[in-house]
Amino acid sequence: MTLDITTSASESPRSEAEVSEILVNPGFGTHFTDHMFTVEWTHEKGWHDARITPYGPLSMDPASAVLHYAQETFEGMKAYRHEDGSIWSFRPYENAKRMARSSHRLAFPVLDPEDFVQAVDALVAVDQRWVPEGTGEKSLYIRPFMIASEVFLGVRPAQHVTFMVIASPAGAYFKGGIKPLTLWLTEEYTRAGRGGMGAAKTGGNYASSLVAQQEATAHGCDQVVFLDVAEGKYVEELGGMNMYFVYADGHIVTPETGTILEGITRSAIIDLAQKRGHSVEERKISIDEWREGVASGEITEVFACGTAAVVTPVGTLRWDGGEVAGSTEAGPLTLEIRQALVDIQYGRADDSFGWMHRITER
Ligand code: PLP
Ligand code: COI
Numbered sequence: 001m002t003l004d005i006t007t008s009a010s011e012s013p014r015s016e017a018e019v020s021e022i023l024v025n026p027g028f029g030t031h032f033t034d035h036m037f038t039v040e041w042t043h044e045k046g047w048h049d050a051r052i053t054p055y056g057p058l059s060m061d062p063a064s065a066v067l068h069y070a071q072e073t074f075e076g077m078k079a080y081r082h083e084d085g086s087i088w089s090f091r092p093y094e095n096a097k098r099m100a101r102s103s104h105r106l107a108f109p110v111l112d113p114e115d116f117v118q119a120v121d122a123l124v125a126v127d128q129r130w131v132p133e134g135t136g137e138k139s140l141y142i143r144p145f146m147i148a149s150e151v152f153l154g155v156r157p158a159q160h161v162t163f164m165v166i167a168s169p170a171g172a173y174f175k176g177g178i179k180p181l182t183l184w185l186t187e188e189y190t191r192a193g194r195g196g197m198g199a200a201k202t203g204g205n206y207a208s209s210l211v212a213q214q215e216a217t218a219h220g221c222d223q224v225v226f227l228d229v230a231e232g233k234y235v236e237e238l239g240g241m242n243m244y245f246v247y248a249d250g251h252i253v254t255p256e257t258g259t260i261l262e263g264i265t266r267s268a269i270i271d272l273a274q275k276r277g278h279s280v281e282e283r284k285i286s287i288d289e290w291r292e293g294v295a296s297g298e299i300t301e302v303f304a305c306g307t308a309a310v311v312t313p314v315g316t317l318r319w320d321g322g323e324v325a326g327s328t329e330a331g332p333l334t335l336e337i338r339q340a341l342v343d344i345q346y347g348r349a350d351d352s353f354g355w356m357h358r359i360t361e362r
Helices: 016-024 092-105 113-126 203-218 264-275 287-296 332-345
Strands: 035-042 046-054 072-074 077-081 087-090 139-148 160-170 181-185 223-227 235-238 242-247 252-254 280-282 299-306 310-319 322-324 356-360
Touching: 035 113, 046 113, 072 092, 072 203, 087 113, 087 332, 092 113, 092 139, 092 264, 113 139, 113 160, 113 356, 181 203, 203 223, 235 242, 242 264, 242 287, 252 264, 264 280, 264 299, 264 310, 264 332, 287 299, 287 310, 287 322, 299 332, 310 332
Parallel strands: 181 223, 181 310, 252 280
Antiparallel strands: 035 046, 035 160, 072 139, 077 087, 077 139, 087 356, 139 160, 223 235, 242 252, 242 299, 299 310, 310 322
């Protein structure tokens, strides 16, 4: 806890009635809490001027470097309200460490993980009335992000950097509920190559996924699957989720890290599955292994996972000229893992891995 955070409370917070109405059906990413957290960095002063202020638009110089060269990184995490009213986040130090890794890749200064968690906790505590009750798997989605705020058009790491945290009450990311997704395999677009930014959580990766996602939507699919750049053969991940494959003999496979985002949900699932006696392989899995495995019955379940998506079953895989129809129902291990994860997150099951971090008492 090294940040000295000042707080100036909003003079026009949403009324209790408005907040309650929003929390009934918050959707995803459209409503924001009353406050935001900001801290600035310069060479001379290091991280300084940490503050919580009323939520509102930023005033930015049009020559701010982030607007031109996309030097930015962000995180996605959630705070959950437990039945006794207390508020908890899930593995926040993992998000903090991943932001440090992304910062390194984006040539940013690193924000100490302790300071990252302190900033998130402080904002959530100030805006705690925005954390929904846990029923219906609602939560407060938290979006920390770092931008190159220096006013300069030369291409070099910014000398003025801003880290912020905003928060948004969230319901389910997919409107269809726990219904298998139909995926589109893009054979034209890729996400990340060796030495690129695939493992960093940075806006450019999402910008580059959008046209592929448009292609998916045009083919009646929910999400897009990316393959590796080098051979165009191995499954990487979806635009905003990691992938898992369950085999008939009970072992499960997830694509190895390197060019994909190292999902915190992905890593939790490895532990949850191993605890249930499933062996987990982190290895390359080719698109042919997926297609043939589903067709032959050797692969019995496919699912995707992430903070926003939690654990979401995958059904049909479609590509230009064909498809392999997966299950129309979520598989049993998918549902079991999903339940085990959300039970820990909402405090309904023993937190035997020590994943939960308490933010407020009640
Ligand atoms: N892959 C991508 C590209 C993502 O955007 C996300 C979401 O954050 C994930 C995977 C899953 O990561 P996590 O489980 O940490 O949310
Ligand atoms: C998350 O799951 O936190 C993400 O950032 C992914 C995005 C699709 C919302």
